[in-house]
Amino acid sequence: MRLIVARCEVTYTGRLTAVLPEALRLLMLKADGSVMVHADTGGFKPQNWMTPPTVIEESDDHIVVRKFAGKTEDRLDIRIAEVISDVTHDMGEAAELEKDGVEKHLQEALADAPHWCGEGFRLVRREWPTDIGPVDLMCRDEDDGWIAVEIKRIGTIDAVEQLTRYLDRIRQDPAMNDVRGVLAAQVVKPQARVLAEARGIDWVEVDLAVVRGDREPDLTLFT
């Protein structure tokens, strides 16, 4: 990643022509060929940019970024009047964006506290294998009945369909032909609720912070 703070004028030609008059700007040149021209205002969005693949040509007072767009050429012509800073950093391997509250975290939290999926549930195994893919949690209830739990961040009709397919496969085993299904999600969409109920599948909305014990559940008069 190369970061140049420079007083420069930027001219774009291609589908249209646009000129950014000479001013102090941050030029960001990424290793993947992306080029962005930022000002200190205007929010996160660059004033001008070019997506990869690009060809970058550089001379003493010019950086030219070119990209073929069909039959035409997009061109960013950066005339540099003064360089304030020019640094290059090796960023190494890019770490993937990690989001809290995604299925993996929910699955871990619910595996530790399966009672949030249903009263008296205890975990038998995470990633219970079936021949069409693993079910997130396989639990047993107070009566030793089997429960397959599918965990999603957002419970949609697709999640109900997926759990239905798993249940069909699991029920082929005579020892587990009475397995029940539970869809656990932070939010279960109304259509998914209707479909789940129509298919005899229970659903439950779970609050990750509460399941993890980071936050106490809301106080209620009764449960």
Place this chain on the structure above:
Amino acid sequence: MKLQTSSADLLAQVGAAARVASTRSAVQALSGVQVVAADGQAELRATDMEVGLRVPLPATVERDGSVVLPARLLLDVARVLPASDVSLELRPSEGDVEIVSGSARYHVRTLRGEDFPPFPEAGDGSVVRVPADAFVATVRKVERSASKDETRPILTGILVSASGSDLKMVATDSYRLSVKETKLESPLDGEFEANVPARALGELARLAEGADDAELTVARQENQVIFSVGGAVLASRLIDGQFPNYNQLLPDGYEHDLIVDSEEVRAVVRRMSLMAQKNAPLRLRFSEGELTVSAQTPDVGEASESLPVPFAGEAFEIGFNPEFLRDGLESVDSEQAKLRLISPLRPGLIEAADDSGFLYLIMPIRLNV
């Protein structure tokens, strides 16, 4: 079907019916209003299969018949009619209804009449007459506590019980509980108990408020209830299942009993609530002779205000959902209210101090700091 009516009557009655028509059913006819003209009289019907409404339409009927028209569109048309009179005529060959008012002429396509369900009849069951004012006032006291969460249908209803001279309604969403007992001036000619969807009772209250009738009638059937008031008939399915035993929820005793000026506390709570945003609680700090109400929302700001209250004992702070607390205080219409508290994690009770039979039990919110 052909009828003449006034634009004002059409607007008023379509307005009432359209509120009941379904907005999300797969059956298109349920999003419509059925216009029925028979035996020289006209009426409008609408239902979403949970609540059904039949309202009379003062009209001159020229030809009997019935037709289902899109409720929303009919209401929009009724709102903008240019003349004081309007005529509606079914044109079977075109599959539409011609609406003419002044020089404005609409042709509105009809919905499938055969998909529109028949309206439930009251049958031979017992009918109880209830004073309309008392019934409406009781509904208005408790309806805010009914849950809007369809995942717990039992809590979306109001438990209505009427017997002798007592009319009682209870609603709870598990965070608060409203109980209103109304003493009737004379005993009822029957009794009933039912968990009626709060939405149906809200519509009934609206109809009764707009009618001159002193009484409304209630016909309780196995799984539905039919109310009549001001010529309108509202049918609602009843909610199955066991309503929470609210008597068990009321604590046996309280640590603090305070009589406060209802309006003063209401006004302070209303002012401070402005700074309790994004689920932030309203904090009530009780200390010797004083109540300080405060709220704080990160990145928004904070506010606090104190008022004198007859509190004695060790100071403590309790948090409430500002909306729920406001609802409770606003439902108390006596000059003074009784606040009954135990501790920061136990429910608090708001009562009308004039023994008018209103209770509002509210669960606090945990305060982290």
